[in-house]
Amino acid sequence: MVLQWDVIGDTEQSVLADPVRLRSVRRLGGRGPDEAFDRVAMLVRKLVDAPIGVVCLVDADKQYLAGQVGMPEPFASDRIMPLTHSFSRHVVVAGEMLVIPDVRADPRMCGNPAITQVGAISYAGAPITDPDGLVVGALCAVDREPRDWTPSEVALLTELAAVCSSEVCLRIARAVAEETQRAAESAHQQLELLTDLTESLAATMDVDEAMGRLGRIVTAGLADWCVVTYADAPGAAPHVSAAHRDPARAADMARLADLAARSRTDLQTVVLAARRHGRPVRHADGPQKLRGRVSDAELAALATAAGLGSSMVAPIISPVRRRVLGAVLLVNGPGRPPFTEAEERIAAEIGRRAGLAVENSRLYREQRHVAEVLQRSLLTELPALPGVELHARYLPAQDGAAVGGDWYDAFAQPDGSVMVAVGDVSGHDIEAAATMGQLRNLVRGNAYGRNDEPGVLLAQLDQTLHGLRVPAAATAVLARVRQSWSGYAIGFANAGHPPPLLLLPDGRVQVWWVPPEPLLGLPLQEPRTTSVRYVPPGSTLVLYTDGLVEDRDQMLDDGVTRLAEVLRSCAVYPGDELCDRLLEVASRRSDDIALLLVRLTG
Known part of the structure; x- marks a missing residue:
């Protein structure tokens, strides 16, 4: 007999703990008074003439009194009872109407604490079902003395339980809709979070x-x-x-x-x-x-x-x-x-x-490390020359690779003159850097050992680029620095490049504007020219690429003027620090920058 009751107990527990059934119970809100269900409980007391009417929702380990009338304290206020006090759990397990004239005579209920604590002697309960037909609770009438429930009373309880079931189905449908909406909102928020995260990390x-x-x-x-x-x-x-x-x-x-x-x-x-x-x-x-x-x-x-x-x-x-x-x-x-x-x-x-x-x-x-090593290998290590102090900087574009097409160069000629150059190949990537390396080597090879003026050397370079089919479109300034009776003579040629600046010993700054000539690598209509300037010892020649002076909101002339003002105000700084000050002119670095300072010390 004990084994039989153990089996029954296991079966009862499996029904009460069914997760699908419990999901419906919990969607109904659980603990607390409910006005609609309280009215149904009141109808039970009036129409069935029972002292206690209850709408019970049965969870896995407790039951909620969603509607009640006539229950003693503390159950009336707490609206919750342990399953040890529940008659309605047997309705859930059986899945059908349960009518007990005297619970004290029923082996399933005779030990129920509700008999003494609630005064429950007679019980009639009709199942309340969810949209899937699962029993979530019971509408019950309870009397405090033995009672034979009439067919009309049972029928009335059944009809009122059907009303409760309709209300339960409506509430569950509303809860499902709200859950679906919340899930959709949560999914949208999670998608937004991942989108924001992806964009932010990629930036x-x-x-x-x-x-x-x-x-x-x-x-x-x-x-x-x-x-x-x-x-x-x-x-x-x-x-x-x-x-x-x-x-x-x-x-x-x-x-x-x-x-x-x-x-x-x-x-x-x-x-x-x-x-x-x-x-x-x-x-x-x-x-x-x-x-x-x-x-x-x-x-x-x-x-x-x-x-x-x-x-x-x-x-x-x-x-x-x-x-x-x-x-x-x-x-x-x-x-x-x-x-x-x-x-x-x-x-x-x-x-x-x-x-x-x-x-x-x-x-x-x-x-970036590979690119920086490549860039350093392509840029010249500045030579130590008597009477000439050289300083240079290279900065890649902030939004590009660590290499680019900007370059500087300086080397001594056999006759004692010094060649200096700054150029800019279109682009700031590995291809531009490779082209820049070719162009720099061609400038060196074309100019070394020759006594020609820079304009002639650049014109010869144009022929070489065309003849060797080097796909270069570049701006450049090539200058030769010679000693002269007054100090130094600087001859330079400009192929579409920003003008050189000269800082004089007295702090004045000259901007060496000359008529524009075509970029290197483009077909020439007329010979290139050489301009000559005579400068005193103690002067500083500044060559640079357009990344230092270009600004989308201003003309190039304005950027050159701004650079000249900084050069004038920082004239007293030593060469390396002067380079750093000049680089500060480029507040938004969207292009590579090459900068070469040539100080003529005497």
Whole structure:
């Protein structure tokens, strides 16, 4: 007999715990008075003439009194009863009307505490169903003495239960619609978060900046605060950033990130958990266990102040090397619900996109290093020449590669004169740099050992470019510096390039405008010309490319005038510092810059 009741108990539990049925019960709102169901309970008392009328919704471990009349305290106010007090659970299990004249004589109910605590002796209950026909509860009439329920009373209870079922179906349909709308809104918000994250991470190649942006976006839409940690290589020092939804906690988050970077043990625990699982892991174990994972006292205090509730760790995974590079720790304060499965999927995608950002930054740094080595190999190492002091700078475009088509050069001729040049091949990429290297070598090879004036040398260079089919379109200034009776004679030719500047010893600045001539590599209609200027010792010749003076909002002449004013105001600075001051003229560097200073010391 005991075995039989155990089986019945298991069957009852399986019905009550059915997740589909429970989803309907919980969509109805649960605990609390309900005006509509209270009216139905009142109708039961009036029409059936029963002292107690109840609309019960039966959960897995309790029942809610959605509507009631005649129940004693505390049940009347609390609107909740344990299943040990429930007669209606038998209606749910049976799935049909249940009529008991005297519950004390029924083996299923004779030990029910409601007999003494509620005074329930006679019970009649009709099932209330959801849209799928599952029984979510019962409409019941209860009497405090034995009673034979009449067919008309049973029929009336059945009809009123059908009214309750209709109301239940309407409410569930409304709840489903609201859930669908919330899910759609949540999906839209999550899509927006991932879109914002992708755009933000793609906008920078600085990985620390990218992780800072990630933290700000994540805390705006997914978690109260977060910590991002990653390492460029196994065993390397970790990079750590932290962000909080509340901007007032920015200083605390900066301190927390600093402490976390120093406390390698705490970080390793987070990263190892991410590496071990290879997917986001949710924790809803509360602040005590979270604090227990942090060994540093100040770090634990900052984390507690930030708010400790549920947490989730998402691995940062390299899409290239297929390994865990770090982790994103997401934390919600105690006032927010635990992270959901949908948020876990979003966290996984965040980790993947963070891994892509780290890899993009690594590849960019590697490519930039290669480009910088290439650029240094193409640019001239300035010679040490008697009576001539040389200083130069090269800066790639801020929005381009680390190499470009701008160049400078200086070399001594066998006759003692000095050739100096600055040029600009169209473009700022590897192809432009390769063309620039060819052009610079052609200038050297064409000019070295010859006594011709710069205009003649540039004209010969045009012929060489055409004859060798070098696809170059470039501007350039080529100058020869010779000693003369007055100091120095500078002859120069300009192929479509910005004018040279000359800083005189007395601080005045000359702008050497000459009639424009075609770019190198274009067909020539007339011979190129050479202009000659005589300058005193102590003068400084400044050659530069247009990236230093170009501005989309101003004429080129305005940029040259601005550069001349800076040159005049900074005349007293030594050569290297003067170069730095002149480079500050280019506030928005959208093109490469080459700068060559030639100081004629005597």
